[in-house]
Amino acid sequence: MLSLSNTVPTVSYPQRSSFASPILAVNPQKSISFLKNHTFVFSSSLMRQQSEQTPTTLSCKASLEVVKDSPSGSAVHGISEMVVGVLGGGQLGRMLCEAASQMAIKVIVLDPLENCPASALAHQHVVGSYDDSATVEEFGKRCGVLTVEIEHVDVATLEKLEQQGVDCQPKASTIRIIQDKYLQKVHFSRHAIPLPKFMQIDDLESARRAGDLFGYPLMIKSRRLAYDGRGNAVAKSEEELSSAVNALGGYGRGLYVEKWAPFVKVRICFIVKRVFIMHLPITLKG
Numbered sequence: 001m002l003s004l005s006n007t008v009p010t011v012s013y014p015q016r017s018s019f020a021s022p023i024l025a026v027n028p029q030k031s032i033s034f035l036k037n038h039t040f041v042f043s044s045s046l047m048r049q050q051s052e053q054t055p056t057t058l059s060c061k062a063s064l065e066v067v068k069d070s071p072s073g074s075a076v077h078g079i080s081e082m083v084v085g086v087l088g089g090g091q092l093g094r095m096l097c098e099a100a101s102q103m104a105i106k107v108i109v110l111d112p113l114e115n116c117p118a119s120a121l122a123h124q125h126v127v128g129s130y131d132d133s134a135t136v137e138e139f140g141k142r143c144g145v146l147t148v149e150i151e152h153v154d155v156a157t158l159e160k161l162e163q164q165g166v167d168c169q170p171k172a173s174t175i176r177i178i179q180d181k182y183l184q185k186v187h188f189s190r191h192a193i194p195l196p197k198f199m200q201i202d203d204l205e206s207a208r209r210a211g212d213l214f215g216y217p218l219m220i221k222s223r224r225l226a227y228d229g230r231g232n233a234v235a236k237s238e239e240e241l242s243s244a245v246n247a248l249g250g251y252g253r254g255l256y257v258e259k260w261a262p263f264v265k266v267r268i269c270f271i272v273k274r275v276f277i278m279h280l281p282i283t284l285k286g
Contacts, residue, residue, distance in 0.1 A: 027109050048224050080105045085107075085142065087150070088118075090116060093118035094117040094118040096118070097122050108126060110126045110135065111126075111130065129148070130154070137160065141161070141164075144167065155172050180224060180254075204252055207220075208241065219258040220255060223255065
């Protein structure tokens with residue numbers, strides 16, 4: 001049996017060391033289900049002093065241990081050797097790092113900002129552009145799994161990395177659809193997901209035709225780089241079509257329109273693969 005252990009310094013309650021936090025905060029049985037062929041091996045003791053003036057102390061030891069008699073016959077380790085690479089180091093990347101740290105998974109992020117939100121929690125932060133082909137290719141080859149926290153990445157390079165054997169999640173083909181909001185809606189429509197009526201527009205004539213079909217107000221949207229309210233403009237009448245289109249950068253940018261959908265409540269659905277679905281109803285006022 002080969003053993004490599006790391007002893008965490010004793011700390012005063014209720015504080016916890018940075019290494020002890022993920023160990024104590026996670027139910028090991030649940031954590032194991034997330035890590036293929038990995039098992040957490042923990043050793044901990046709680047020592048309470050008799051004197052009331054002495055604070056409660058906690059000492060923990062995490063052991064990276066190779067177990068020869070595992071059911072599958074393969075080595076079982078305490079800390080995951082998997083390296084997850086993330087293109088983008090924003091708030092979503094930071095939350096991913098927080099969750100991964102509780103499962104002892106190393107996360108490295110690629111982001112052009114030196115002080116991006118995820119930089120403080122990532123195992124390593126590589127400063128660079130996530131839409132630069134050479135940078136993404138070099139970064140991706142260092143990862144066991146490569147994922148994204150923003151869809152505006154170089155899809156062609158992800159396809160190249162997949163051909164070289166890099167495990168990209170989601171697949172480049174999926175990200176390509178997500179990047180184009182019009183193609184995304186076409187994809188949803190083909191799978192019978194309810195949507196407002198929509199159509200592509202290429203010039204003023206097609207925009208007027210959309211207004212005749214859908215009525216006004218008319219929602220005009222950019223196909224790309226549209227998120228968090230960006231890339232949207234409303235034409236309240238036919239006379240406002242040109243100004244709305246110009247506000248989005250013109251027809252050459254790639255536009256489509258949606259029939260106006262009045263609503264008072266939005267249901268946001270977060271889907272985590274094989275884990276859970278959570279619905280958050282939000283009531284809009286005004």
